[in-house]
Amino acid sequence: MAHLQGAERARYVQDLFGRIARRYNLMNRLMTFGQDMRWRRFVIRKAQLPPDGRLLDLATGTGDIAFEALRVAPQAQVVGADFSLPMMFVGQEQRLGPKVRWAAADALSLPFPDQSFDAVVSGYLMRNVIDIPQALAEQRRVLKPGGRIVILDTSPPPDNWLKPLVSLHLNVVIPTLGRVVAGKDAADAYTYLPQSTQVFKTPQELAELMRQAGYEQVSYQTFALGAMAVHWGQKPR
16 A cells, blocks of 8 residues: 555545545544644644735645634635545535635646745645655745745654654554544555555655755654654745
């Protein structure tokens, strides 16, 4: 699953998120012990969105980051974009769903004009795309000069004495929760997600890819014993 490449991997990921859409929010709360909402609030703080600014939440899923942006900046124009329509259908049913402008989109070829947004944020996108540099380039294209990019994603467990504990959570706890909560039809999703985490870029590697893509002031902060990271940077003015 995590070893799939190219279009085959893209199709698998799209189908996977469609199958887990109805249980996605509940599983996120359980897998992260409720910490995922705190990380999303951190993403919006780092986006530094103007009160009436325009924000793109890429791979919006059920819209949690988009909703957080609207709570912080109710007058902002927030676009939630994803290639999983079932995930967005769930988001549209939420209380703030009507306030988000939902859009079907491929992260490698965004359907938005150049310099459209003050900030582009994403949650759990980058480890699933088949071309990270292209995804970063597209986000840079649609950002206004001086606009902010913020990326929330998992990271491989760092090599320290806590690694066995983090690996146990990834390889045993999450798949077990997936089978119990999401059901047998979605069980493979919660095997793929830990696998994709463990083969993803380290925080340092992702930060370097952001610099190579032309972003300035790139930095990051890790959470969850190093298994989660938020990266941020700025498009040159």
